[in-house]
Structure formats: structure tokens, C-alpha cells
Amino acid sequence: MKPAPFAYKKARAIEEAVALLGEQDARLLAGGQSLIATLNMRLSAPSLLIDINGIGGLDGIALKGGMVEIGALVRHAQAERSDAIAKSAPLLARALPHIGHPAIRNRGTLGGSIAFADPAAELPACLLALDGEVEATGPKGKRTIKAEDFFKGLFETALAPQEILTAIRLPAAGKDTRVGFAELARRHGDYAIVGLAASAEADGKGLKDVRLAYFGVGATAVRTKKEESALAKGDIDGAVVALDLDPPDDVQASGAVKKHLAGVLLRRVAKQLMEPA
Amino acid sequence: MTDTALDISLTINGERVSERVDARTTLVDFLRDGLSLTGSHVGCEHGVCGVCTVRVNGDIVRGCLMLAVQCDGATVETIEGLSDTGEIADLQAAFEQRNALQCGYCTPGILVAAQDLLKRAKENERVPSRNEIREHLSGNYCRCTGYQAIVDAVEAVAQARAGETK
């Protein structure tokens, strides 16, 4: 399958990309690992592709004021090999090897993954579980969008039509940070049938600030707040029983199967949360 | 000004190439149709099967999920280049000896991906386990071999290369 014809422009600065987004039916090209597949299958036929890979300053990983700031163009592979991510964003470090395969991770970007918001993807769930935030740059400048406000619907985010996701910010892990990650996929690297990204803070022998974000269970990654409080109380069985998910069926699994698997993942991740990150 | 066809200059297997390409032409189609480098193959055009795997600026990528125009100024290496420089001679010999290829269609992609694993492992002074080899190649579809001979071949080469540092 060959894409429908489109024009191509390599943007030199973010302002240029923002302006071009407003001019015509355009899509942003970052990693391209999702976009080019949809173009090849003619599921999408924009008239213009705006390549933002050449815009400087968007591929850094830095610690700033207790936050890890990750530029939108940081590649998954780059993040996988980053000591800063391993140390300060251990949840991401656990999630990244599950994203596709090495050739995909060499091109795919963290910003692209978050902005694309595939409901079966790992990183949106990690962002939710860490209560992170997204920096968006538009015609009126930059703004910050909190994770819980970012994912609106199926492949739909709070980004305005002319906004570009330029950075992701996560609270840097501390000595009491606990993380857990598990996903179930039929084959290594496949989209998960269901997955769970979780974070918490150690609180004596227990946990506080538990955040659970499931993916593969609906139109977006979701926090399951009832389970979070049950887990914080140490009540794993209660958390599983209270599992507030009603996933729809898809080609890989029925909603009932996904819900059951979500419960299994909860037990496994709960164990991980009891160990230091 | 935006164009549907652009001029690009890049290095392919050490050779400087300048061509005009349609914006919509993928890297692998440019290599195969534009430059007759048919060693890289097309299998799915949605990034899943891995037979289009090539190296861009030293990293393995899916040739079907990059546009040729994105490679302006880049260094691209295909199976022909990796083969002619001798970089993967030991891998090729191991594959031939162990019949780690049957129809050969997935083989260039697998060789490029395997070489990536072995290079990184050597840099980290490690010999990858069979499970690690299987995981690294988990994005390369082979319908003929059932994978075992491929894993055997890559493992043997990994051990041989590690032996050389001693």
C-alpha cells in the first residue's frame, strides 16, 4: 500500500511547525512509527507532512526542580539507555522495553507516543500513574497540561489543533518512590491485551499516594481510584474485587477476559510496589 | 513553500547519492526502486514483519516506516553494504552453515538486526543469552525456519566474537 500524495516540509523551529499546522490539513512527523503506517494504509491522507525531527532543543533529558523533563523528540531507545531515566523515572525504564521492537524504538519518540495516545500504549499510562504533565506549544506560546486532563478519548488529547507537544515532565523518583509495571501481550513487543503502570510512595511498611493506570482497557488509559485506596490500605484482595473496569471486546480478547487479566496484573504489580524501585 | 517531490543527498553504503524523490516514497521503496538495492525487502508496509530493516545513522530502523526525504544528509546502510564491507561475514557464514535461512526473504532484515545486537553486546562486553537473542529478533518474522537455527547461528557468532577479545 502506498500513501496518497502529500507535500513535505522540514520545520526548522517550533514556531514554523505551529504556523504550518494552521495552514492546511497537515500532520506532524516525529518518529513516524504510527503515522507512516497509517499513511501507507491510506487510513489518513493529509496534504502536508511537517517533519519536526530537525528542531533543536527537543531531545534533552534533564532534572529540573524535582522534575524529570524529557524533550518530546527523545527516542524510546535513547530513553532506554539513559542513566537519568533509570535513576529518576524508573517506571519509564520498566515500560520502555515493552514498546515494539528495537527498530521501532530507535525512531519512535516519547512525545509522539503521548500525543498519539493509543489506548494500548505504555507511556500514556505511565504519565497518568506518575501524575506527570505535558508541555504544549501553540500559536499563543507554551502551556502545561496535567496528565489527568490530557487524555480525552480514543486517540484524542487536550492538544488544540495547532498545538505541538514539546516536553513531558514527571516527578523525579526519590528514595521512597515505588513503581510497578506489568503487561500481558501474546507476543513480545505486541500491543498489550491489558497493562498496568503504577507508582506509590513507601509509607513505613505500607504505601501512600498509590496511583494505578491501566492501558488496553478502553478508549484511553485509566486511573482506577477505588483500587488505589484499597491498595494503600494493604488490601490486595479488596482491590481486585473493587476493580472498576469495563473494557470493551476487541479482536484479541473479550472485555471479560481483559477484566480478569487486569485483576491478575494488579496482584503482580502490588508485589512490585512493595519493593524499592 | 512545500513540495511533493524533493532533492535529497545522502550516503548509501558509502556511496554519495543525490536524487529527486516523491515525498511519499518510503526509504525502502527508494532503495529498491530508485537505487535497485533490492536486498532490503518489503513484507507488510506497517512495520511489523521486519524484512525492511536497514541501518540509518548507525541505528536499525524499519525502512517502510521512514520516508526517503527524511534521510537527506543521512548515512544509510543496507544488507549489500554490510555484506560487501565484510562486517557480517562471520554471521553470514554461520547462517549458511546452520541453514539459518530457507527462502531468504527475511534474512537481510534478520542479519541487520542480529548485527545490531552483537555490536551492542560486544560494546558492553556481554554475550547475549538465547532468550535475549530471541527477544531482540522478536520483531523479525520468519515463516520458514521456526527461528531455532537463527538463534543457534547468532549465539555461535556471539560466543566466537567474545572469544576474540581474550
Added chain:
Amino acid sequence: MKITDDSPSVLTALDRPNSYIGRSVPRPNLKRLTQGRGQYVSDITLPRMAHVAYVRSPHAHAKIKSIKKAEAEKAPGVIAVVTGAELAKVMTPWVGVLTHLKGLKSAPQHAIAVDRACWQGEAVCAVVARTRAQAEDACELIEIAYEELPAVTDPETALDAKTPVIQPSLGDNLCFERKLDAGKVDEAFAASDAVVETTFVFGRHTGVTTEPRAVVADWNEGEQRMTVYHGTQAPHMMQDLFAKHLNLRHDQVRVLTKDVGGSFGIKVHTYADEMATVALSKLIKRPVKFVADRIESFVTDIHARDHRVRAKIGVKKDGTITAFEIDDLTGIGPYSVYPRTSGIEANQVVNLTGGPYTCPNYRAQARVVFTNKNVMCQYRAVGHPIAVAVTEGLVELAAAKIGMDPLELRRRNLFADDAYPAQSAAGLKFEKLSHHESLAHLDAMMNYAGLRAEQKRLRAQGIYRGIGFASFIEVTNPSAAFYGVGGARITSQDGATLKLDAQGNISVHSGVTEQGQGAEAVMAQVAASAFGVPIERVRVVTGDTDNTPYGGGTWASRAAGIGGEAAWQAGKALRDNVLAVAGAMLQAKPETLDIRNGTVVDVASGAERLPLEELARVAYFRPDTLPSGVQAELMATRHYVPRAWPFAFTNGIQASYLEVDIDTGFVKLLKHWCVEDCGTIINPQLVDEQIRGGIVQGIGAALFEQCLYDERGQMLNGNMADYLVPMAAEMPDIECGHVVSPTADSELGAKGAGEAGTAGAPACVMNAINDALRPLGAEPLTDMPFTPGKILRALGKV
């Protein structure tokens, strides 16, 4: 794990025995493939070559009311836009029937649908353009008015009175029906101590060859000749069909096949879009290339294995199987595929069920019904995966029911190794099989007792591992009984021509073809051994109807057994011809001479007398020095067809060891074994690799693969992300063992081995899963693929 030198010994110039038979020689054609210098059809470009893209029906069943193509014809790069009606003037339709499948019926099928589209994905219009991208752009400009018709999508109700008949000229939706009744089945069931009855369901599959189907057709108007570069398994068959449907003579058609990126039976069939591509080339008098992309492959490559089998087994307390009974229903597409027909798979299911066992009581019924889904036809191991899963599934359920070890129950029922010649209840004739020796070999190889002990120990810890087996027989080396007797122009014979060149090297021209299984290597090994040269001096030519003897190609595991025998005989014949000349040159009787290592030698002493290079030099350039009356004939052609046995049956047994995660329903494959008896083994490494590849394909069937359709006949998962093929991380290591029972129907004694892995793997993985879950009281799983959801439901967790 440190690998020492466990790779097969490579022959060097010094270390070379006389024969390559039984040696694991690396394949000579591998270097070009590892260098990326293969020549696949999808690589070929010709001067003025155009590309075709097909507009495909989005509906499972619809009348084509009108096609507006004016806009498309004006689009950039477009050369022609051709409808089914227009192409029908160039190419005649075909009907996929065989007379020996009594009652098999099917309607004529055109290269491009004419009035009606009968499955989602059927081509309804062709766009020929300078590039594939331009052709696809123009496809979007074609306006087609469809009138949707009701789609028949449920095989269970396809024959109901109120279900629409897809092909009115046929009267109903029944393609083929077969019944068999052997022995006294009802009495046998009545006399049983235990009866197990269940229903097996097999998901529709497709081959997913890494290189999609590809064809480049080149009609040369000046030569009045059609050259087709085709990724086909059977070039001569396609030559015949292209000629027939374009009203050309055979000699006006040349089919060329070099490298093929995987086939497995997918590429042995006649595809409407490939036929259309050839017709288009004749129409526009230019080369036309068609490469199916992956999305269209999923809805047009033949599907297979869509069967529902109600099955029953009776058994006595002492383990004697008393009877088998099956009722098989399969829903194919709207046409029986041409020319091999879509009745063969069900026919094989009837033939092969119960095959390894002596039980004489067997009743079977099979019905093949038309539906408005993609067409179905032969795919690796045709029918065997179903027959073996049904048989072996029943056997292990019966063993469980009477509390007998599953291997022991098999021992009590498999044909004895000295029982031959023998015949199965279905009438299959066996020359010599080795079920018991194979079983004993497997038992030892896998340390069965040790695994059972480990299984027991782990169960106590809440870890559920399973061991499952599958005994099987396998059809190889088919005679004309398979297709020829039914009127198909599919040849079961094959030929090889050996030529000595002016430097004393040989070429082997063979009618079998290579798709990666190593047919070229096998021909080289056989020819080198028969003739007497090192393998480096042998070049193999296949896949060219102009330059090989008329042959059948590669399918039904025939290349080594049939193609190899022809090469063997031709090798001996050429040797005789060469020794006749050598005798004249050396003043010696030819019977005192031999050719070894490329030199004419004295048989008795082994002394070297005359290098082949010298013989060739004299024969070609100095025939004036030969005695008068001596004419060197440095070419020999021999043909071979099996005559004593309709099929050379092979046998084998496989085992799967796996672990089921009872929380998630995920299956982890720990190890797999296969003992295979394929007669004389020409290249052990190639046989083992065929088995491994075949097993993994069978694992795909058991755990991962299914073409999912909705009730409207829309395929739901036609892409590589949603149709799951086995990938490296989930596959086990596979250990192979062998027993050798050569066939006496040829000198080489080689049978086939290409499909055995696929035949047995789904059955033993199924049996292993059920073995793992049995202590938990789970209802046995018999509905493939065994997804986590199905396993969780069987465990009552969902």
C-alpha cells in the same frame, strides 16, 4: 550454553567421501541470499514495465451495477483501466473441479469479477499505471455502484433451505460431499467400554508468506510470446494454464521462477489477480507487474483449515480402539480453487483420520460448502493438521477416560512395524512405516518418565505443565492418484537433465522448484553423488519451463523423492555416457571405470586415469581423436514417477512440553520433539529444518492464528498486528530424531519431509494443554487457536 562444534561437518576438498547422500552439505544458493543478492519476483523490473493495482470489493456479496472509470483513466501515470467484462474478452474463465472427487461442483470464475463480487477482497477492476502508487491513486477515483446481496457466512447453515444459494447455476451451496463407512462402526461403539464424543474446531488460517504473491508478465507482441516471472511452486502447471486461458500454445508461454520468498502451498494455486495480470500484459502489449501488498494478501491468498469436526472414539478397557467416527464440515469461499480444487482438504481429512491405527471400524462424512469469504485451498500439510488433531485428540481423551498412559494406548493400537504392506480402514496403502520404533525413540529422546515425574512434582507446587503427543502418517511423493486421475493437468512425474560442460563440470536441470526448503541443494547432492563430482562442480537450474524437463514443481513433499530420483537416474545415465567415451579414449571397458571426485578412475584400484576436464576437452574440441563410430553424448535426461504406491506414506510422532499459567491462560512452550521417518535422508540438516519450520507453523495454528470474520463476511484482522504469526520470543527449541524406512519404489528410497512438522504440531500442543489442565477438572479444549480467553473459560475463571 557453550556451543562447541555441533554444526554439521562441512566437506572440504580433502575430506570428501564419494557420496553426498546423508550428508548435511550447506546449500549452494545461500550466499546470494545472505548477501541480499537474491532475485525474487518482487525485485524484477523490465523496460516499459507497468504496475497494476486492483480495486477490490468491499462487500462479501454484491452485484456490480456500474463502473465509472473516466476520472481514473485521466489520472497521472495511468495507462489503462480494465473491467472484468473487458478482460473476459482476453482471458477465459475456469472451473475448479476434479472428476475423481465425485460430485464436486463449482461455478466458472473470471480473472476479474464480471457481474458480481462474491467475497470481500475479490478484484472488480484493474488499474495499470507507471507506478504502483499512481495506480492506487487512480483506484480511488473509480466509482463502482454495488447492490449488496445477502452474504452466506455460516457453514452450519449454508445448506439450509432459506439460505441464499451463492451460485444459482449449481442449485445449492454444496461443493463436495464424501462418505466412508468401513467395518462395523455401530456394533463397535456398542461393544466399547468407553466412548468419547466431542467437537473439534479449527480456525481459518492463511500462509503469510514473507514475500507476498508476485508476478511480472511480459507479452512480447513481436515474438508472440508470454514470459511470466512468477513466484509459483509449479511453473509447468502455470504455463499450461496461462496458455489455455489466453488461447496460446505452450511454446508461446515461458514461466520463470528464481527465488521465492516463502510459499507453503500458498503459491501453488491459480489466483484470479495473477491471471488477470498476465492477461493485462497481453492486452496492453507491455510488461505488467503485480505484487500483492500485505493487506490484500490477507483477503486473497488462499485460506485453509476452516473445519468443524464432530468426532467420536470407542475404546475397550484394555486400550483397544474400537471405532472412529467423524462428521466434518468446512466452509470454503464462493469458488473451488483451480485447478487443485477446494475439495482436497476435506477429502484428506476423511482419508487420514485414524490412519496410524489398526482399528478397522471407521465412518466419516465430510461436506464442503460455499460461503462468501475468501477462497480456501491446499496449504502446508493439507488436511493432515485436522485429521491428526482429531485422531490424536480423541486418542488422548480416550486414554484419560480409561486411565491409561497416552503412549501406552498408542502402543496398543499403532500398526506394528512388521505389519507391512498394510492398509488403513480408509483404504490407504502403506508400504513400510515405523510407528513403534519412532515412538520408542521419542520416549527416550524426551526422557518421558523424567518429564512425568517433573510434572507431578511441579503440580504439587501449583505449576501446571502438560505433555502431549501426536502420532501421524503423512502423504508424500504423490502419484497421478492425487490429481491426474481427476482430469487435472498436474503432472506427478518429474525429470532431470544432466549436462557435462566443456570444463568438465555438470549442470542439473530439474522440473522441481525451490522455495527455501533446499530442493536445489538436494538435486546437487544427488547428481554429484550419482555422477561422481564434488558438489562445487554442480550447478542446478530450476524454475524455467524453457530449460528444464516437464515437471510438477514442488508440493506434497515430492521434490526430494520424485525430483531427486529423476536426478539420480540422470546422474547414473550421464556417468554411463561419459564412461563410454572414457572407455574409448582409454581403451578400457567402461565397466572397469568409474567417476570419482571429478576424475575417471579404475574401479578396482581407484587409480586416476582421466580428469573430466580432459575428457570434455577431447569430446567437444578434439572429436577427431576419438575412434570412429564413437559419438560423445554428454547429456542425459531421465524421468521418474512413483508407480508401485499411490503415495509414499511417512510416519512420525511429536511431543510438546508446556506450562499453562492458570491465572492468565497464557501458554509457555518449553520444548518440542519430533521423530520422523521419511525414508532415505539426503540432507539431514535440511530435513530437520523443514520439520522445525513446519512445527512452528503448526504452533501458530494451535495458539495464535485465525482469520476472523464477522457475520457480514468482513475479515476483521487482516493485518500483521492483528493476525498473529509465531515470532521468535515465544517459540521453543525443537529436537529432531529419525528412523529410516526407505521406499522400494525408487533407488534413492527417499520419501518427503516438508509437511510433517505442520501435520502433528497442533495436535500435540492441544494434547499438552489438556494434559496440563486435566487435574483442575477443566473441560478439554478442542477449539483452536487456544487463546488465553479460551483457557480461562475452560478453567471457569471467566
